[in-house]
Amino acid sequence: MQFSTLVITLFFSVFMSLFVAAAPLEERSINISGEHSGDGTYYATGLGACGIWNNDDDHIVAVGHDLFDNYPGYTGTNPNANPICNKKLTANYNGKSVTVTVVDRCVGCGPWDLDFSPAAFTKLAPESVGRLESVEWSFD
């Protein structure tokens, strides 16, 4: 390779990496209105992504990381300040219903899955069921 070719190649790769770095982040929009459907599970509560301590008797829920991270108005810097925190939603399963407060982010959840506190989960089904399919829910 000639020296001039090397210089041009280096210049080009540096230029291209700047271009890629400067490209705007892909905007992801998520429509939070209306009815959603996802799996329902339960978890051992504690300190959640919203910065709130809860116990297993509270009617709280962790939402999927995709929903948490792309909730309208969230800047992505401080999860405690995510506007989804303290929002209420009502979930329905098999003729039963529970209203819960969003306090956490669920890493293992799909975008519309809900990970409930044990107390909230048992309003819908016994813990022995483990995973509920097609929990229908909407924000209050």
Ligand SMILES: *[C@@H]1O[C@H](CO)[C@@H](O)[C@H](O)[C@H]1NC(C)=O
């Ligand atoms: C969001 O979903 C609701 C309910 O399904 C629908 O009526 C509305 O048109 C949707 N909004 C957008 C921007 O897609």
